[in-house]
Amino acid sequence: MSSFLQIALDTPLRRVFDYRCPEGIDGARLQPGTRVRVPFGQRRLIGILLKTSTTSDVPAAKLKAAIEVLDDEPLFDPTSFELLCWAADYYRHPIGEVFAAALPVPLRTGATLDAQVERWRLTEQGMQEWQSLPARSSRLRGLAAAVAREAGSDELSTLSPTWRAGLRELESRGWVRHEIVAAESIAPTIEPVPGHDLSDLQRDAVDRILACYAEANSFRTFLLHGVTGSGKTEVYLRVIEKVIADNRQALVLVPEIALTPQLVERFQQRFQTRIAALHSQLTDAERLAAWRAARSGAARIVIGTRSAIFASLPHIGIIIVDEEHDPSYKQQEGFRYSARDLAIVRAQRHGIPVVLGSATPSLESLSRADKQPGSLLSLPTRAGNAKPPLVRVVDLRKHAGTDGISTPTMQAIKHHLERNGQVLLYLNRRGFAPVLFCPSCGWSAACRRCDARMTVHARANKLICHHCGQEESIHERCASCDSPVKPVGEGTERIEETVARLFPGVTTARIDRDSIRRKGELEATLAQIHDGSVRILIGTQMLTKGHHFPNVTLVVVLDADQGLFGTDFRAAERLAQNIVQVSGRAGRAERSGEVIIQTEFPEHPLLISLLQGGYSGFAAKALQEREHAHWPPFARLALLRAEAASMTHAMEFLHRARDIALQSGARGEQLRILGPVAAPMARRAGRYRAQLLLQAPSHAPLQKLMPHWLAQLEVLPQAKKVRWSIDIDPLELF
Numbered sequence: 001m002s003s004f005l006q007i008a009l010d011t012p013l014r015r016v017f018d019y020r021c022p023e024g025i026d027g028a029r030l031q032p033g034t035r036v037r038v039p040f041g042q043r044r045l046i047g048i049l050l051k052t053s054t055t056s057d058v059p060a061a062k063l064k065a066a067i068e069v070l071d072d073e074p075l076f077d078p079t080s081f082e083l084l085c086w087a088a089d090y091y092r093h094p095i096g097e098v099f100a101a102a103l104p105v106p107l108r109t110g111a112t113l114d115a116q117v118e119r120w121r122l123t124e125q126g127m128q129e130w131q132s133l134p135a136r137s138s139r140l141r142g143l144a145a146a147v148a149r150e151a152g153s154d155e156l157s158t159l160s161p162t163w164r165a166g167l168r169e170l171e172s173r174g175w176v177r178h179e180i181v182a183a184e185s186i187a188p189t190i191e192p193v194p195g196h197d198l199s200d201l202q203r204d205a206v207d208r209i210l211a212c213y214a215e216a217n218s219f220r221t222f223l224l225h226g227v228t229g230s231g232k233t234e235v236y237l238r239v240i241e242k243v244i245a246d247n248r249q250a251l252v253l254v255p256e257i258a259l260t261p262q263l264v265e266r267f268q269q270r271f272q273t274r275i276a277a278l279h280s281q282l283t284d285a286e287r288l289a290a291w292r293a294a295r296s297g298a299a300r301i302v303i304g305t306r307s308a309i310f311a312s313l314p315h316i317g318i319i320i321v322d323e324e325h326d327p328s329y330k331q332q333e334g335f336r337y338s339a340r341d342l343a344i345v346r347a348q349r350h351g352i353p354v355v356l357g358s359a360t361p362s363l364e365s366l367s368r369a370d371k372q373p374g375s376l377l378s379l380p381t382r383a384g385n386a387k388p389p390l391v392r393v394v395d396l397r398k399h400a401g402t403d404g405i406s407t408p409t410m411q412a413i414k415h416h417l418e419r420n421g422q423v424l425l426y427l428n429r430r431g432f433a434p435v436l437f438c439p440s441c442g443w444s445a446a447c448r449r450c451d452a453r454m455t456v457h458a459r460a461n462k463l464i465c466h467h468c469g470q471e472e473s474i475h476e477r478c479a480s481c482d483s484p485v486k487p488v489g490e491g492t493e494r495i496e497e498t499v500a501r502l503f504p505g506v507t508t509a510r511i512d513r514d515s516i517r518r519k520g521e522l523e524a525t526l527a528q529i530h531d532g533s534v535r536i537l538i539g540t541q542m543l544t545k546g547h548h549f550p551n552v553t554l555v556v557v558l559d560a561d562q563g564l565f566g567t568d569f570r571a572a573e574r575l576a577q578n579i580v581q582v583s584g585r586a587g588r589a590e591r592s593g594e595v596i597i598q599t600e601f602p603e604h605p606l607l608i609s610l611l612q613g614g615y616s617g618f619a620a621k622a623l624q625e626r627e628h629a630h631w632p633p634f635a636r637l638a639l640l641r642a643e644a645a646s647m648t649h650a651m652e653f654l655h656r657a658r659d660i661a662l663q664s665g666a667r668g669e670q671l672r673i674l675g676p677v678a679a680p681m682a683r684r685a686g687r688y689r690a691q692l693l694l695q696a697p698s699h700a701p702l703q704k705l706m707p708h709w710l711a712q713l714e715v716l717p718q719a720k721k722v723r724w725s726i727d728i729d730p731l732e733l734f
Contacts, residue, residue: 412594
């Protein structure tokens with residue numbers, strides 16, 4: 001008998017825990033992936049069984065016995081289970097926390113694996129006889145009529161508080177049959193809407209993906225590079241149509257929660273099948289129901305944000321990652337995984353195609369496609385009769401402006417409004433102004449806990465730090481010289497005020513994290529945009545992702561200079577992506593569109609390459625620069641971060657970490673160590689931050705170093721004074 005269990009527990013410790021089998025249970029019959037309740041100190045925790053063994057490195061007398069096994073079968077299909085184990089190893093994260101991240105909260109706390117609901121059905125005898133009940137038996141007649149129309153428990157309870165007793169009486173007469181069925185087996189009844197005719201390029205993309213899908217063990221990564229409005233979603237739908245017809249499942253990842261409802265709605269219009277949505281705004285019960293539907297196979301389509309990559313889908317046939325370039329796919333806290341990269345690994349392990357779609361693909365995905373002939377699918381033109389927008393640059397050095405809106409831009413807005421078009425103003429900076437400034441002495445309101453300025457929020461009459469959340473009232477006079485102060489610069493709140501002053505009577509809407517807080521607000525605002533009641537739309541990066549505004553004819557990028565001189569090597573790529581994405585909102589339907597880019601650096605090489613060669617031209621040049629500088633995708637990175645109550649403690653830990661790495665042979669061309677240095681924002685939320693960057697031409701040198709190196713870091717005396725983390729393939733160097 002296998003007497004010992006290796007359990008992964010939701011703790012920050014990079015290890016597994018051995019327990020003896022519960023009394024009377026043969027460990028050899030237990031399957032990896034089942035939940036086990038175990039004693040852990042003074043607590044009882046639920047962990048995941050990794051494997052059973054006849055031996056343990058710990059003496060049996062010192063091992064505690066597990067309390068109970070919660071499941072008769074694993075929570076995960078074998079491939080999903082192996083993917084989670086692989087991810088814990090690749091990203092060097094405690095395996096118990098990895099499994100916890102993959103499960104809904106109720107399953108972590110002991111909820112049953114399969115949900116069941118009660119149903120009552122009329123028997124053949126009941127169908128023939130229930131209407132013969134006398135009129136005085138109104139309660140029983142009402143219950144029988146409700147059962148005849150397949151009413152659920154909620155409706156039955158409104159008919160009678162003693163409905164269960166009434167149904168038992170009908171059951172005793174042989175008129176009603178009681179059933180217990182899986183909740184996920186209930187499918188919607190929606191009349192599907194046919195799709196649009198495909199263009200030749202769309203048809204070619206669909207055919208190439210499906211040709212790969214039809215092959216056995218057909219893993220391949222396709223990059224669907226289509227300009228905004230080119231019909232990428234229709235390609236997804238046609239591919240999924242075939243997958244569903246084969247009784248298999250499709251997993252669709254989206255970067256933002258805001259995109260999930262509208263995408264679910266579009267999919268529901270096309271498919272008469274259950275669709276499960278998985279994202280963080282669901283209640284625990286809703287998330288559990290969706291997870292169960294995916295695992296049981298009842299949900300043929302699963303749409304979700306990054307954590308949906310861990311959903312257990314036993315019949316998966318395709319994975320689609322929409323807006324694959326989006327940084328939201330990388331988790332920045334705790335378990336720092338990339339859902340896009342894990343989608344590729346998962347597809348490879350399942351032997352199925354994965355489709356990465358974007359109008360502005362990441363340089364990593366473009367480089368990968370370049371190395372795999374036939375994997376790039378291009379949609380260079382917009383669907384239907386839609387034309388690309390006319391793009392022009394406004395030099396802010398030559399044109400006067402009013403609170404961020406130049407005179408040529410004001411004239412263009414007026415022109416498009418007169419022609420009954422809608423206008424989108426993009427500024428990726430929320431609040432009223434980024435700085436509260438004293439013209440007399442140069443003082444500015446700084447956060448007391450961060451190396452950052454406080455943002456002015458005029459409507460709330462507050463200064464707010466967007467990094468730590470610190471708030472205080474707005475000062476009317478300088479804290480240094482007592483002179484009057486003023487807000488400098490523009491945020492979306494100030495632009496909204498300016499637009500209201502310049503265009504009185506024109507309805508506007510602002511979409512950012514300050515204005516869209518409650519559930520349903522975004523959907524309500526988008527509905528106003530689509531019905532034409534909102535004429536001018538102001539927003540941040542939330543507006544660049546996947547939204548379709550058919551009546552928007554003018555898009556204005558109010559400040560294109562934010563990312564031109566960023567410290568991060570990816571700053572230029574992200575700026576180009578944002579400009580192209582938001583520009584793509586203009587002229588999506590029959591009406592022609594216009595894009596205005598306001599800048600003080602119209603001669604900047606990034607803007608010139610975008611205007612002359614589009615995103616593809618920019619990307620080609622950017623890839624050359626990355627290759628010369630040995631940055632991803634031509635190198636692999638790992639970032640060791642440390643934060644402490646003092647910068648001295650953080651730097652001491654990182655210097656010691658660097659010494660250990662060098663002693664382990666981490667030097668030369670195979671592995672470079674850069675730093676340690678203070679983070680670009682050295683102090684945040686009262687903590688001092690520093691980092692050490694490891695750079696290698698491939699991932700192998702990093703993986704070779706990591707196990708021994710991290711084990712030594714955990715026992716360093718300096719580690720007790722810091723909070724540290726390792727980030728494999730970091731997306732942000734901050």
